[in-house]
Amino acid sequence: MKKQLYIIKIGGNCIDNPNELDTFLENFAALSVPKILIHGGGKIATQISQKLGIISKLVEGRRITSKEELEVVTMVYAGLINKKIVSNLQSKNCNALGLSGADANSILSKKRPVKTIDYGFVGDIEKINTEIIDVLLQKNITPVFSAITHDKNGTLLNTNADTIASSLAVALSQDYETTLIYCFEKKGVLRDTEDENSIISTLKFQEYQELKEQEIIYQGMIPKLDNCFDALQKGVQKVIISNIDFIKNTDSEHTEILS
Ligand SMILES: Nc1ncnc2c1ncn2[C@@H]1O[C@H](COP(=O)(O)OP(=O)(O)O)[C@@H](O)[C@H]1O
Numbered sequence: 277m278k279k280q281l282y283i284i285k286i287g288g289n290c291i292d293n294p295n296e297l298d299t300f301l302e303n304f305a306a307l308s309v310p311k312i313l314i315h316g317g318g319k320i321a322t323q324i325s326q327k328l329g330i331i332s333k334l335v336e337g338r339r340i341t342s343k344e345e346l347e348v349v350t351m352v353y354a355g356l357i358n359k360k361i362v363s364n365l366q367s368k369n370c371n372a373l374g375l376s377g378a379d380a381n382s383i384l385s386k387k388r389p390v391k392t393i394d395y396g397f398v399g400d401i402e403k404i405n406t407e408i409i410d411v412l413l414q415k416n417i418t419p420v421f422s423a424i425t426h427d428k429n430g431t432l433l434n435t436n437a438d439t440i441a442s443s444l445a446v447a448l449s450q451d452y453e454t455t456l457i458y459c460f461e462k463k464g465v466l467r468d469t470e471d472e473n474s475i476i477s478t479l480k481f482q483e484y485q486e487l488k489e490q491e492i493i494y495q496g497m498i499p500k501l502d503n504c505f506d507a508l509q510k511g512v513q514k515v516i517i518s519n520i521d522f523i524k525n526t527d528s529e530h531t532e533i534l535s
């Protein structure tokens with residue numbers, strides 16, 4: 277039987293809130309199954325860019341990443357946020373190791389080709405080095421991935437954290453029974469984003485298409501759900517969208533994505 281693995285992505289609004297982040301990390305550290313954490317930090321990167329006089333531009337949730345913006349996101353994601361999370365997990369006796377995709381060549385990506393939009397230094401994932409991740413997990417080390425990858429030619433690339441999470445889950449589902457969990461500030465996918473109690477407990481692809489057409493599902497939730505369905509189709513055993521409570525108590529309300 278395959279070993280269990282949790283792959284958990286924490287959303288930008290949770291990272292922004294120190295108390296919520298600390299509670300999440302406490303519950304994450306306490307998980308007894310092997311686990312991997314993925315984080316972005318888009319909102320903080322936008323704020324710091326602004327302070328430096330760089331105007332951030334996003335198209336459908338994806339950041340247009342100029343050379344200057346790449347330097348900011350590398351400092352913010354792979355530096356400040358990643359190291360804060362890793363040191364916090366260490367204080368909770370979770371032996372975390374912070375990584376960008378360049379570290380140990382763990383995530384190889386390719387600069388997105390220019391079609392109608394030039395995204396600049398944005399990377400689409402080509403290959404995950406599961407071997408090195410497996411070695412870490414076997415040593416009881418918890419990888420913490422930031423949203424930075426590389427092209428193996430010396431260029432770092434900005435890569436959406438939701439996509440990193442689903443790509444890791446797909447690659448590792450060959451060897452592990454993988455549960456992919458997207459934690460964000462709401463309890464799950466909602467029928468009405470103004471009503472926290474309107475949770476959709478299970479969501480199938482057909483219903484997703486309908487809710488998207490009705491604009492009940494919009495903005496950042498669209499690429500997130502595309503990543504969820506893609507992961508399920510490619511062999512990930514279980515995909516959940518929830519708030520941070522689910523990590524402590526899997527009976528708490530959440531959305532399970534079904535194919
Ligand atoms: N039906 C929906 N249910 C919940 N959130 C939704 C829905 N439709 C759109 N959203 C929006 O999607 C956002 C989450 O996407 P995003 O900001 O990319 O996530 P993350 O915090 O993980 O980076 C929510 O903050 C919410 O505003």
Ligand SMILES: CC(=O)N[C@@H](CCC(=O)OP(=O)(O)O)C(=O)O
Nearest residue numbers: 288316317318338339423436437
């Ligand atoms: C290419 C691209 O858009 N990258 C994202 C990476 C960070 C991220 O995904 O952060 P959240 O999870 O907090 O949104 C960005 O720079 O915003």
